Amino acid sequence: MNLHEYQAREILRRHGIPVPPGEVATTPGEARASAQRLGGKVVVKAQVHAGGRGKAGGVKLANSAAEAEAHARAILGMTIKGLTVHKVLIAPAAAIASESYVGIIVDRGSQRPVLMVSPAGGIDIEEVAAKTPEKIHRLAVDPRYGLLSHQALGLGFALYGDVHQARAAADIMQKLYQVVYAVGASLAEINPLATTPEGAVQALDAKIVIDDNEVERRPDIAALRDVTAEAPEEVAAREAGLTFIKLDGNVGCCVNGAGLAMATMDLVKYYGGEPANFLDIGGSSKAQKVVAALRIMTSDPRVKVILFNIFGGITRGDDVANGIVQATHELSLKVPIVIRLTGTNEGEAMEILTKAGFSALTDMDEAVKQAVALAKGKAA
Amino acid sequence: MNLHEYQAREILRRHGIPVPPGEVATTPGEARASAQRLGGKVVVKAQVHAGGRGKAGGVKLANSAAEAEAHARAILGMTIKGLTVHKVLIAPAAAIASESYVGIIVDRGSQRPVLMVSPAGGIDIEEVAAKTPEKIHRLAVDPRYGLLSHQALGLGFALYGDVHQARAAADIMQKLYQVVYAVGASLAEINPLATTPEGAVQALDAKIVIDDNEVERRPDIAALRDVTAEAPEEVAAREAGLTFIKLDGNVGCCVNGAGLAMATMDLVKYYGGEPANFLDIGGSSKAQKVVAALRIMTSDPRVKVILFNIFGGITRGDDVANGIVQATHELSLKVPIVIRLTGTNEGEAMEILTKAGFSALTDMDEAVKQAVALAKGKAA
Amino acid sequence: MSIFIDQSTRLVVQGITGRDGSFHAKQMMAYGTKVVAGVTPGKGGQRFEDSVPVFNTVAEAVHETRANTAVIYVPAAVAASAIFEAADAGLELIVCITEGIPVLDMTRVLPFVHERGARLIGPNCPGLISPGKSKVGIIPGNICEPGKIGVVSRSGTLTYEIIHQLSSHGMGQSTCVGIGGDPLIGTNFVHCLTAFEADPETAAIVLIGEIGGTDEQQAADFVRRNVSKPVVGFIAGQTAPPGRRMGHAGAIISGASGTAAEKMQALEQAGIGVMKRPADVVPLLKSARI
């Protein structure tokens, strides 16, 4: 789950990390008022869960409150990578002496939170990482001890020669590490960590991604979710307990298990088709989940056929069959359905489907071939 | 540094441990008012840094607010193990179904905080430990992981067969462990951890000892120090940066280093004398510390002679010598002083002392023999 | 032989009285797994299915029944604690089926398990099965056949698909291990490859990977250097869209982006036969003369 920049900044501030002031505006008028309070010369920043905001025109400098209003008018409602901007952050345009990068991510390799810092921060940090990796300093933090003072200070000296700035950065790193565990972040980064001409060290921009598995036990964090900032079908899928990612093809895929779902999409492609989505109904197989899955898939007019691929393990075939039958009552299904179903309670499932007028296959390749043919307008 | 029961209870409460209500009273009238608010039937408990309060008459049950006032009148001002009672805690007299013990202490052997629990809690817990040690369950907690849920629950089941009570106790243990690190405690114990007839688990009495080395970095804890509850000369010593413990003899001892101080006391005894105190001036040897040490020792009318035993290492002999000379100006010294001084800056020290009319020895045994003889009224 | 589990496996089921735990405990018992104990706090003293003793704690269960393996079916909120408990009780093998454990919990669990010398499989995995000997987890026993193919997979149902292909064509399995799809897991491909290479009963190995991370690349490297037995592999997610970006840090830390193409190339370069689709597993193994 992504947090907006303004939410991430607020979390950092609460943990004692110096963050310049800032206000959120949802209308041009609010933006003007905020800009006035902040002294006129401000940055107007789109709050949207997409990278490359700046290049898309979602970040603009204003020299006056009127200009801030105009920028907000332009940015609010614009679309960046398919997502509509509903909010802007108004922050004072700070004079910056230097830009560093500080980030923490949970790393598969070391199985630890890894702290990465670079004196070459800013929007080109990825290029820095690719071209001059020696400018990125990394430390795999031992979670049994946490980020120790001397470790943070050592990295502080990697950013700043001045001991006061190094200590300030070290303090920010230790607090950022605490933020990670406090909010359940799989990523927390400050980019840029900026120094002002007076020498103060501040977090100018922040990004926090929450581990989805943490959300349930952290109601305060769950409350930060902004569903208006997500694709509606993905919101619907999450609320139904499904994992759904929309793609550009026309073969709707409904599978149990992420690996099998990907393999099914791959097989659609292998036989010349194009998957319309990734959809994993997961292990627990209540009929209602299947109905929700069908509702989401059929709401996409591009979908020409729906392919079920179910290998029953925890998932019971009869539950899925019941869900399909139930959906035919609740929804008006206008596209053909190809069903492949094997494993747990396969016999019961076949009986239910046959009674309702469906036929089902047990071979994955056969089912995919049929679905692709149907999507191309051919008879199966 | 010891906390009072009422302070410890408040810390536990802040950390989410269930503690029955209670109020502190410093006058019988306040005690009456508190008892009224708490329903009349209350316990009146002396708040004093001494064990065995109950046996000394410092804990009394009152059936009415009037009786509580009477008890408070009796208890306030009484002396328990040399300490005057200035405050009482008024707490509702709870019906108790069972009494357990839960304590955490930092253990030298395992070099870890050790959690100890026993279903046989209450005032006889030490007897339980001595006679039926199998009733004490111990766990050396790995501070890298903290007290883990399953470890606490396992000990919870050692206290209670009922899973809800076991879970409640486990939760209290985990919170008590957090208290230890949050306040810098070298000991935190709940005795009794009681169950009510309704089955609730509550901390009825609590004891917390703060590691003296933690106090400086925890101003909130330092503010809990109650100097009226300590021996005045020990307060004065602490404020001067000295370690001082009063004893019953007549040879005042002023030494640098705890081990040498104890060895000096032992030698006084070896030669037939009785030490009047343990006094360690520590490593840093400012003259003013020596003056403070002499002021404290000479305020005890039983002291017949003062023995300095200084082996200069970090401590500089000339600093000590200057302190002795300075003290003769500031204080009117009525008892003889025997000085043994060797090590760092011994020559300078001897010169200073000689000029001021003192003589000094370099042999420890000789100095102690002289001091003992003087204490017995004999010429050295 | 087989790897990790066999007839000597003595299993304690954590969460045996729960919905998933009780269902799968029965399945495992029916398959012949020696389920010697269950654990549910507060239900100590009961018997599961009138036979398996239930304890309040894993420590008691181990003490009373000499269990050497634990399988965990408890809810995600308490699953990390269940792994700690199993490792603390001295179990050699811990299989965690539970899905949804926060990754930060795992950063603390894994060093603890490692310090205790235990092997953790999972979390968020289907467990493992040594056909005809023992099943620990949720892999359907009826699709497996005893034999000489070792299967190791990051996936769940995709593993069943592959096992199904193998069994349908007379290729039984020595052990099938689902290592789990979470970012932080206790046992990885290399651990399983090491065990399969050392297992005289395993003649060939099937490795089923996915997009994301670099585990498959490391596995390929390991195969090239240390595995003498034939290996065939599959990577799911060839058509998957690039994963949601995790800020800049994701790109910085991984360098490579963990695509299927990269992984398939790494497998090929290590001499591993790469399947284009699950049904290719049998022909590929046959061409490796198994």
Add this chain to the structure above:
Amino acid sequence: MSIFIDQSTRLVVQGITGRDGSFHAKQMMAYGTKVVAGVTPGKGGQRFEDSVPVFNTVAEAVHETRANTAVIYVPAAVAASAIFEAADAGLELIVCITEGIPVLDMTRVLPFVHERGARLIGPNCPGLISPGKSKVGIIPGNICEPGKIGVVSRSGTLTYEIIHQLSSHGMGQSTCVGIGGDPLIGTNFVHCLTAFEADPETAAIVLIGEIGGTDEQQAADFVRRNVSKPVVGFIAGQTAPPGRRMGHAGAIISGASGTAAEKMQALEQAGIGVMKRPADVVPLLKSARI
């Protein structure tokens, strides 16, 4: 030979620009200790006494100077951090002079030091000296003489007193170690006894204990089982009042109360000659035919 330090000791002084650090760094240099580096954050690049390079971090100091030993003189508030840093930088021996480190800090420091394979001496100790070879800490060099007596002590100035007695009577020392008086310390009596027993240059051992804890009892037990060399001992605090009680837990945890009488008895039972007063050390050693 000697134990722990000798001519090969290459020392980094943490807190070299502070009041105590600079004073004792000069003393150690004057004694002949190879002080190869100092550390004070923010003073990296300077030189101490125009000769010793100062670094911002211990890691840099080790990297640049191949230091193998650290001595810590920083204030108590940052001393635990200094020990972490020294251990993290790979130093083999870390001597912490600083007094007043909270014991809970030490509960976290000690496992870290142990995991890194380092030896910590102290905290709250005078350090150690191998007379004529190297001095690390604050033991006055002028009271020591090279020789064959190993000295290990929980005390500071009392150790000087004993060393003074030895040197005055022509009994030089192989190494004198002050292990520190805090409840949690890195190196205890048994570690030092093990090293002295193995050191061919040490002919006899003096052990100086105090009331509190059970370290001396364990040392006595170790001597009985494992030490062939003569050992004489002293326990300070025979007349000390019973310590302030630490609630019930203190009595429960220790069982024994750690009195001088108990300790002296334990030493005697292990065949250790027990001094009644510091001046007894020489006659006792002589009677052991050293």
